[in-house]
């Protein structure tokens with residue numbers, strides 16, 4: 001430690017340090033200590049405990065409560081909604097097939113959209129509302145509250161899942177939660193892991209995987225909002241997100257001397273014509289389920305955001321902008337997933353395989369942000385593959401080997417089997433959301449919020465059936481009963497076509 005000299009002024013630290021110094025703490029290698037055993041209070045008992053109150057967790061808790069269970073929902077933030085609220089991500093994708101002929105998502109995701117419509121806090125460019133939705137992230141906090149509290153769910157906010165207690169047979173008997181009050185235990189018959197990072201499964205010793213086969217994750221992005229923009233002037237000057245991205249890509253960032261690695265996109269505000277949400281940063285090479293990486297990503301992304309804002313001033317229409325807000329946390333796309341009883345592949349999704357135990361459907365394409373640097377690739381159900389490089393150039397082809405311009409594939413939707421929600425090694429745990437069991441590529445399609453909410457509804461409903469009829473054993477749930485219950489609750493599941501059913 002440096003000696004303290006009371007006569008010397010404190011160094012001026014106003015100017016941002018460039019390049020960034022190493023701000024992560026250094027621990028001694030292999031140093032450990034034994035935490036003394038202690039008695040902790042049981043702070044809650046429930047039939048179903050849901051860990052993580054993002055899009056998946058809220059819908060899991062609501063579905064379980066409305067189906068008659070006593071439900072506890074644990075969330076580490078001050079509000080629900082996960083990336084939709086804490087990270088400013090404000091686009092929810094469509095509920096209909098690509099040709100707009102068939103509704104493939106409904107139930108609770110549709111209900112929250114209707115609630116947002118009542119609050120005048122959502123827009124769809126199409127009058128029939130069959131396209132993607134722009135939502136107001138702040139109003140979403142209120143809509144999530146209404147669904148959770150109105151369904152009789154008990155809640156703990158500012159509470160972190162810290163550990164799990166399990167028996168030899170893989171039954172989790174308690175989740176250990178850390179909060180302002182200290183450490184407490186939550187008992188439940190069934191646990192639903194909706195932390196996005198499969199935290200409960202990992203803590204309980206369930207099987208998990210990180211990122212792609214090399215352990216590389218899709219990069220996180222800090223999303224921020226700018227106001228005071230003249231978007232008509234920008235449009236008249238031909239300035240759009242791809243133009244901005246291309247110009248910035250040519251530059252070197254001051255905070256680390258690297259190239260701008262992002263795929264920049266913007267979304268308009270529901271309320272104001274002078275405001276944009278910018279997903280305009282990217283931190284490659286991190287796994288946000290690890291504290292050091294998560295910390296580095298947050299700090300780096302804020303420096304990157306500053307650099308982006310400085311550059312934006314030069315674009316027509318952007319001269320007078322001001323910073324409205326910065327996500328409470330960096331947006332996380334990919335970390336840990338469970339290795340479940342079934343691991344869905346990209347091919348199965350793109351070919352629309354209808355599993356006998358399908359419990360959710362979707363149409364969002366495989367969407368992979370390059371884990372190492374710039375660029376993004378989309379593979380759509382209709383056969384299109386589109387790659388956008390960092391400099392904004394676009395490459396188009398077909399992923400199915402057909403020539404460009406061939407007839408579009410007519411796949412209605414992809415399907416997710418119930419088995420993808422069941423972590424290997426654990427008997428009374430389900431997952432929902434982006435940590436479902438899938439390959440890295442398939443997870444690129446599953447991960448968006450409208451899908452996470454559908455998986456949440458399915459997991460919450462299954463949790464009630466397991467808790468009520470099967471002593472908590474999630475593998476004993478009869479899938480036809482689960483599917484019927486979901487359909488009664490508004491989920492438009494397509495019939496399983498035996499000819500293409502896969503196991």
Ligand SMILES: Cc1cc2nc3c(=O)[nH]c(=O)nc-3n(C[C@H](O)[C@H](O)[C@H](O)COP(=O)(O)OP(=O)(O)OC[C@H]3O[C@@H](n4cnc5c(N)ncnc54)[C@H](O)[C@@H]3O)c2cc1C
Pocket residue numbers: 051052053054055056057074075076077080081082083084087089090091092093159160161162194195196197199220221222223279330331332333432433434435447448449450452
């Ligand atoms: C920049 C960016 C842009 C994206 N763009 C879109 C888009 O346009 N549209 C779209 O639909 N999706 C988009 N996505 C993807 C989407 O936001 C996420 O994949 C989705 O939110 C996943 O939902 P989830 O419920 O599984 O997880 P999350 O939204 O991550 O929610 C997990 C919740 O669990 C809580 N939690 C985590 N760990 C713990 C713990 N240990 N204890 C207690 N609570 C915990 C978190 O606070 C959070 O509330 C984007 C993602 C990013 C990062």
